[in-house]
Amino acid sequence: MSKDILRNGDVLSGAVLAALGVYIFMESRHWVYYGDDGPGPAFFPAWYGVAMVVLSLALMVTTIRNRTKAEATDWAGVRRALVAWAVFAICAASMFWLGFFVSFAILTFFTVAYVFRQPPLTGAIIAICAAAGFYVVFPFALSVQLPTGVFGF
Amino acid sequence: MRRCWVPLLAALALLTASAGPAQAQFKPVRTVEFVVHGGPGSGNDVFARQLATIIEQDKLAPVRFQVVNKPGGGSTSAAGYVVSKKGDQHVIACFTNIWLLDPLVQQAAVNRLHDMSPIARLVVEPALVVVLADSPFKTLGQFIEAAKANPGKLRWSGGSITSRENTVRQLLMQVTGARWQFISFPSGGERLAALLGGHVEMMIVDPSEAGEQIRAGKFRAIAQVSERRLPGFQDIPTIKEAGFDIPNVPQMRGVVGAPGMSAEAVAYYEDLFFKVSQTPAWKKFIEDSQLDGEFVRAAQVKPFLLSFEETLRDILKVAGAKVIR
Amino acid sequence: MDIFSGLLHGFSVALQPANLFWCFVGCFLGTVVGILPGLGPAATIALLLPLTFKMDPASGIIMLAGIYYGAKYGGSTTSILLNIPGESSSVVTCIDGHAMARNGRAGPALGIAAIASFVAGSVGIILLTVLAPPVALFALQFSSPEYFALMCLGLALVVLLSGPSLIKGLLSLLLGLWLTSIGTDLFTAQSRFIFGQPQLLGGMDFVVIAIGVFAIAEVMASIDAGDKARMLPVPKGLRNLLPSWEELKACRFAFVNGSITGFVIGVLPGAGAAISSFIAYGIEKAFSKHPEKFGHGAPEGVAAPEGANNADSGGALVPLLTLGIPGGGTTAIMLSALVLWGVKPGPLLMTESPDVFWGLVASMYIGNVVLLILNLPMVPVFAQILRMPVHILFPIILGIALVGAYGVSGRLFDIGLLVGFGLLGYVMVKLKYPTPPLILGFVLGDAMERALRQSLTMSQGDLSILVRGWISATMLILAIVILLLPLFGRFNQARMKAIAEGG
Numbered sequence: 012m013s014k015d016i017l018r019n020g021d022v023l024s025g026a027v028l029a030a031l032g033v034y035i036f037m038e039s040r041h042w043v044y045y046g047d048d049g050p051g052p053a054f055f056p057a058w059y060g061v062a063m064v065v066l067s068l069a070l071m072v073t074t075i076r077n078r079t080k081a082e083a084t085d086w087a088g089v090r091r092a093l094v095a096w097a098v099f100a101i102c103a104a105s106m107f108w109l110g111f112f113v114s115f116a117i118l119t120f121f122t123v124a125y126v127f128r129q130p131p132l133t134g135a136i137i138a139i140c141a142a143a144g145f146y147v148v149f150p151f152a153l154s155v156q157l158p159t160g161v162f163g164f
Numbered sequence: 165m166r167r168c169w170v171p172l173l174a175a176l177a178l179l180t181a182s183a184g185p186a187q188a189q190f191k192p193v194r195t196v197e198f199v200v201h202g203g204p205g206s207g208n209d210v211f212a213r214q215l216a217t218i219i220e221q222d223k224l225a226p227v228r229f230q231v232v233n234k235p236g237g238g239s240t241s242a243a244g245y246v247v248s249k250k251g252d253q254h255v256i257a258c259f260t261n262i263w264l265l266d267p268l269v270q271q272a273a274v275n276r277l278h279d280m281s282p283i284a285r286l287v288v289e290p291a292l293v294v295v296l297a298d299s300p301f302k303t304l305g306q307f308i309e310a311a312k313a314n315p316g317k318l319r320w321s322g323g324s325i326t327s328r329e330n331t332v333r334q335l336l337m338q339v340t341g342a343r344w345q346f347i348s349f350p351s352g353g354e355r356l357a358a359l360l361g362g363h364v365e366m367m368i369v370d371p372s373e374a375g376e377q378i379r380a381g382k383f384r385a386i387a388q389v390s391e392r393r394l395p396g397f398q399d400i401p402t403i404k405e406a407g408f409d410i411p412n413v414p415q416m417r418g419v420v421g422a423p424g425m426s427a428e429a430v431a432y433y434e435d436l437f438f439k440v441s442q443t444p445a446w447k448k449f450i451e452d453s454q455l456d457g458e459f460v461r462a463a464q465v466k467p468f469l470l471s472f473e474e475t476l477r478d479i480l481k482v483a484g485a486k487v488i489r
Numbered sequence: 490m491d492i493f494s495g496l497l498h499g500f501s502v503a504l505q506p507a508n509l510f511w512c513f514v515g516c517f518l519g520t521v522v523g524i525l526p527g528l529g530p531a532a533t534i535a536l537l538l539p540l541t542f543k544m545d546p547a548s549g550i551i552m553l554a555g556i557y558y559g560a561k562y563g564g565s566t567t568s569i570l571l572n573i574p575g576e577s578s579s580v581v582t583c584i585d586g587h588a589m590a591r592n593g594r595a596g597p598a599l600g601i602a603a604i605a606s607f608v609a610g611s612v613g614i615i616l617l618t619v620l621a622p623p624v625a626l627f628a629l630q631f632s633s634p635e636y637f638a639l640m641c642l643g644l645a646l647v648v649l650l651s652g653p654s655l656i657k658g659l660l661s662l663l664l665g666l667w668l669t670s671i672g673t674d675l676f677t678a679q680s681r682f683i684f685g686q687p688q689l690l691g692g693m694d695f696v697v698i699a700i701g702v703f704a705i706a707e708v709m710a711s712i713d714a715g716d717k718a719r720m721l722p723v724p725k726g727l728r729n730l731l732p733s734w735e736e737l738k739a740c741r742f743a744f745v746n747g748s749i750t751g752f753v754i755g756v757l758p759g760a761g762a763a764i765s766s767f768i769a770y771g772i773e774k775a776f777s778k779h780p781e782k783f784g785h786g787a788p789e790g791v792a793a794p795e796g797a798n799n800a801d802s803g804g805a806l807v808p809l810l811t812l813g814i815p816g817g818g819t820t821a822i823m824l825s826a827l828v829l830w831g832v833k834p835g836p837l838l839m840t841e842s843p844d845v846f847w848g849l850v851a852s853m854y855i856g857n858v859v860l861l862i863l864n865l866p867m868v869p870v871f872a873q874i875l876r877m878p879v880h881i882l883f884p885i886i887l888g889i890a891l892v893g894a895y896g897v898s899g900r901l902f903d904i905g906l907l908v909g910f911g912l913l914g915y916v917m918v919k920l921k922y923p924t925p926p927l928i929l930g931f932v933l934g935d936a937m938e939r940a941l942r943q944s945l946t947m948s949q950g951d952l953s954i955l956v957r958g959w960i961s962a963t964m965l966i967l968a969i970v971i972l973l974l975p976l977f978g979r980f981n982q983a984r985m986k987a988i989a990e991g992g
Contacts, residue, residue, distance in 0.1 A: 028664070048676075049942055052676070052677050055941075059667065070657065088713040091715065122880070127883075149892055153525065158904070204822070209535060210538075236900065270687075273690065317949075319946075348675050348676045350939070354758050356812075357759075360814070377835060377836065380836035
C-alpha cells in the first residue's frame with residue numbers, strides 16, 4: 012500500500028512541486044517585498060510560491076485519500092523515449108565542438124538506426140541527406156547562422 | 165585636367181598627416197564581427213547596421229563588417245561574447261551606457277567595459293523633458309513646485325531603474341527635495357502611450373520621437389537633457405539653464421574592441437570610424453535623428469568611462485539600487 | 490482627406506506595378522519566414538532594411554508590412570503539421586491544429602488556418618481603414634490597471650485549458666508564472682532565480698519553451714507509444730485535404746470572434762499577438778456548444794486563434810500609424826525604417842504622407858488576397874509531409890526544433906534549455922499535467938506582474954485603483970466569474986448526485 016503511494020506519479024510530482032514552491036518562497040525572502048515606490052521583486056513570487064505549495068499539497072491529499080490507482084505504465088516505452096531524449100541531449104551538447112551539421116547527422120543516424128531499428132545503411136543515408144538538406148535551406152538559402160564547431164561549419 | 169590633381173593630392177597628403185598617430189600598420193584580413201547587444205531591429209542594431217552600411221558603401225575597409233546580435237541579459241551576453249574573443253583583432257562591439265551599468269548592479273555580469281579596448285565614442289543622444297500640451301506645467305520649475313506640494317502624487321514614465329529617465333529624476337529629487345513616482349515600462353511605445361493617455365504627467369524622450377508629437381500639438385517640451393541647446397529646440401532651456409544644477413547624464417554610443425586588442429588595431433578602427441563620422445551619409449543620419457555627433461578618440465574614451473562610471477554608481481546608490489561593484 | 494478618397498488614392502499607389510511587385514515579394518518572403526523557424530519577421534525586416542533605403546518609402550513600407558503580416562500566415566504551418574510553433578503567435582494553433590493533424594485532418598486544418606487568416610486579416614484592415622483614429626483614442630484609455638485586469642482575464646482561461654484536473658492545470662500555470670519571473674526585474678534590476686547563470690539575466694524565450702514542451706515532448710511521447718501510433722494518417726483524395734462544409738460552418742463564429750478580439754487587443758501597445766490568440770481561443774471555447782471537443786481537433790480551435798493573430802497585425806498598425814507608437818518588436822523596426830526613409834511617423838503621418846499611409850492600407854487588402862492565393866494551393870503539398878515514414882519525419886522535426894530554438898538569439902544555451910524543456914514536457918504528458926496553461930502563465934505572468942506593480946506605484950499602494958475604471962472593473966469581475974464556474978459546476982454535480990441518491 013505505502014509503496015504504491017510512493018510510486019504514484021501524482022503524489023511524487025506533488026511533492027516535487029511543493030518543494031519548488033517552498034524554494035520559491037524562501038528565495039523571495041531575500042528580496043524587497045514592498046519598497047518605497049510600490050511592490051518589490053519579492054511580491055509576486057511570494058504569492059505564487061505559497062499558492063504552489065497549497066495546490067500541490069491538495070493534489071497529494073486528494074490522491075492519497077481517494078486511493079487513485081495510477082494506470083499501468085509501459086516501462087519499455089518510457090525507456091525508449093528516454094533513450095531517444097538522451098541521444099538528443101548528447102548530440103545537442105556536442106554541437107559546441109562538432110557544430111550543427113555533424114551533430115545533427117549523428118542525431119539522425121542514431122534516431123533512425125537505434126530508436127526506429129532501421130538498417131544502419133538507411134540510417135547513414137538519411138543522416139547525410141538530412142544534414143545536407145538543412146545546410147541548403149538554412150545557411151545557404153536563408154543565411155541563417157547555425158552553431159559552428161571546431162571544423163568551422 | 166592635370167592641374168586638378170595637385171590640390172587633390174595636397175589634400176590627401178594633409179589628411180594622412182592629420183591622422184598623425186593613427187599611422188595604421190594593421191589591416192583586417194577577414195570579416196570583422198560587429199557585436200551588438202540587442203536583437204535585430206533594436207536601437208543599437210539599427211545604429212550598428214547604419215555604420216556597417218556606410219563602411220560598405222564608401223568602401224572604407226577592405227573587408228565586410230558583419231553585425232552579430234547577442235541579445236540577452238541587457239549587455240551581458242554581448243559583453244561575455246566579446247571577452248571570450250580576447251586578443252582577437254577582428255571583433256568589435258557597439259557599446260552604450262548599459263555596458264557600464266549592468267556590471268554595477270548584476271552579480272552575474274562580470275565583464276566590464278573598461279577592461280575591453282575602447283576605440284571611440286561616436287554619439288551622445290540628447291533628450292527632451294515633455295508634458296502634455298494642455299498640462300498646467302509650463303516650466304520644469306512649476307512641475308517641481310507641484311511635486312513638493314503633493315509628494316508622491318505626480319508621475320514620470322520611463323524604462324528600468326538604471327535608465328537615464330530615472331537617473332535624471334533621482335538627481336532632480338536630490339537637489340530640490342521634491343518627490344514623485346517613477347513608473348517603469350519595458351518598451352518605448354508603452355511609455356509614450358502612458359503620457360498620451362494622461363496616465364502619467366511627464367516623460368523624458370528622444371527629440372526625434374518627441375518632435376513629431378510636439379509638431380502635432382500633443383506634447384510640450386519644457387526642458388532638455390543636453391549640454392547645450394539642440395538646433396531644433398533653441399527656445400527650450402537645458403535642465404541647468406532651467407535653474408537645476410545637476411550633472412548632465414549623457415546617453416552615449418561608441419565602439420569597443422575585444423580585450424587585448426593590439427594598439428595598431430585600435431588605431432586602425434579609431435581612424436576608420438573617424439572617416440565614417442566625416443561622410444555625408446553619417447552627417448545626415450546624425451542630423452535626422454538629432455544626435456550630438458562629437459567624435460571622441462580612444463585616448464579620451466577610457467578616462468571618460470571611468471569617471472562616468474563613478475557618477476553612475478553614486479546615482480544608483482541614491483536611487484536605491486543594490487550596487488555591488 | 491476622407492476615408493473613401495483616401496482609400497482610392499491608396500489603391501492608385503498600391504496598384505502601381507512596382508508596388509504590386511514589392512507587395513508580392515514581401516508576402517512571399519513573409520510566408521517563407523513564417524513557415525521556417527530560425528528567422529522571425531523582425532530579424533528579416535532588419536536584414537532587408539538597408540536594401541530598402543534606395544526605394545520609395547511607400548514601396549518600402551508595403552514590402553516590409555508584407556513580411557510582417559505574411560509571416561503570421563505561414564506561422565500556422567509548422568504548428569499544425571509538426572507541433573512546432575515558429576512564432577509566439579502560433580502557439581495556440583498547435584493545440585487543436587496538431588490534434589486535427591493527428592486525426593488525419595491536417596489538410597483541412599491548414600485550409601481553415603488560411604481562410605481564417607484571410608477573413609480576419611481583411612476585417613482587421615477594414616477596421617484599420619474606418620476606425621483608426623477613434624480606436625487609437627480607446628487604446629490610450631488603457632492604463633496599467635486595465636492591463637492588469639486583461640491579464641487576469643487571460644489567466645482565468647486556465648479553467649478552460651485544464652482538462653479533467655483543475656488542480657493540475659493550476660499547478661502548470663504556476664510553473665509558467667515562475668518560469669517567466671526568471672531573469673532581471675525591470676523595476677529594481679534585481680535578478681531572480683538565475684542560478685548564477687548570466688545567460689538567464691534576460692529571461693528565457695517563450696519560443697524555446699514552447700518548442701520544447703510541445704514538439705520535443707510530442708516526439709518523445711510518440712516514440713514511447715511505439716508501434717501503436719507510428720504514422721499520422723493522411724487520407725488520399727483532394728476532398729480530404731480541404732476543409733469540409735460542416736467544418737467551415739462550425740467556424741462561422743470563430744471567424745468573427747478572431748477578427749474582433751485580435752483587432753481590439755492588437756491595438757493595445759502593451760499586449761502582443763500571443764495574448765490575443767489565447768483570449769480568442771478562450772472565448773471560442775467558453776461559448777462553444779461542445780467545449781469537450783477542444784484540444785482534440787476542433788476546427789474552431791484553429792480558426793479563432795489563427796484569425797486573431799492576423800487581425801492583430803491590422804490592430805497593431807493603428808497606434809503606429811496614427812500616434813507614432815510602436816506596439817511590439819516588429820512594428821518598432823517598421824517605425825525606425827520610416828525614420829530612415831525620411832518619413833516622420835507620428836500623429837501627422839496620415840495627413841502629411843498620404844502616399845505612405847493609404848498606400849500601405851490599400852496594399853494590405855491586396856496582400857491578403859495574394860497570401861490566400863499563395864497559401865491555399867500549398868495546403869495539399871504540405872499535408873503530404875506527414876506521409877513521410879516517422880524515422881525520417883522525426884529527425885526533421887528535431888532538426889527544425891533545434892534551428893528554431895537557436896535562431897531566437899543565436900546561443901547554444903537556448904539549445905540546452907530546449908533539451909530540458911523537452912523532458913519537462915514529456916514528464917508532464919506522462920503525468921497528465923496539461924501543458925497549455927504553462928505557456929499561458931509564461932506569456933501573461935510577466936505582463937501581469939508588471940501591470941500590478943505599475944498600478945500600485947501610480948496609486949502609492951492604494952488597491953482601489955484596480956477597480957476604479959469601468960473597463961478594468963468589468964474585466965476583473967468577468968475573470969472571477971470564469972474562475973468560479975467550475976466550482977459551481979462541481980457544486981451542481983454534487984447536488985444532482987445527492988438528489989439522485991435521495992430519490
